[in-house]
Amino acid sequence: MKSICLIFFFSPIVLLGQNIIPLSEDVKKEYFESGALKFEKNFKNKVQHGKTVFYFENGNRRIERNFKEGKMHGKEFWYFQNGQIGWEQNYDNGVPEGKWIYYSSDGIKQAEKVFKEGKEVSYSVLGEKIRAD
Numbered sequence: 611m612k613s614i615c616l617i618f619f620f621s622p623i624v625l626l627g628q629n630i631i632p633l634s635e636d637v638k639k640e641y642f643e644s645g646a647l648k649f650e651k652n653f654k655n656k657v658q659h660g661k662t663v664f665y666f667e668n669g670n671r672r673i674e675r676n677f678k679e680g681k682m683h684g685k686e687f688w689y690f691q692n693g694q695i696g697w698e699q700n701y702d703n704g705v706p707e708g709k710w711i712y713y714s715s716d717g718i719k720q721a722e723k724v725f726k727e728g729k730e731v732s733y734s735v736l737g738e739k740i741r742a743d
Contacts (some may be wrong), residue, residue: 635653635656636652636653636654637650637651637652637653638650638651638653639651642667644667646665646667646668646669647665647669648664648665648667649662649663649664649665650662650663652677654679657677657679657680658677658680659677659678659679659680660676660677661674661675661676661677662674662675662676662677666689666691668691670689670691670692670693671687671689671693672688672689672691673686673687673688673689674686674687674689675687678703681701681703681704682701682704683701683702683703683704684700684701685698685699685700686698686699686700686701687699690715692715694713694715694716694717695713695717696712696713696715697710697711697712697713698710698711700725705725705727705728706725706728706730707725707726707727707728708724708725709722709723709724710722710723710724710725719736720735720736721733721734721735721736722734
């Protein structure tokens with residue numbers, strides 16, 4: 611009986627110490643100590659599937675990516691803390707594919723890479739082609 615009472619007494623303390631809150635088997639959220647949302651991840655059969663979003667403590671998006679059965683798939687965006695896109699990337703079943711574009715914190719395009727079947731085929735900076743295979 612004493613062990614049951616101790617479990618009930620300490621369970622709330624353990625739960626309060628955790629910042630990760632599984633809303634269901636399919637969605638997990640973590641919060642900053644301030645209470646602001648840190649990330650939200652979607653799962654299917656315990657494997658990342660669907661949209662995952664990370665946030666800065668100010669509430670702006672930090673990273674937004676998509677998963678398909680555990681592999682990155684589709685567009686991925688990284689943001690500056692001011693909300694401006696830092697870079698965008700594309701994946702096809704975990705493999706880099708298509709254009710990857712990099713921006714300055716004020717939104718000016720800085721560089722671009724192109725991938726085909728996971729291999730970088732070109733790279734340019736501010737419109738100047740550095741490398742093309």
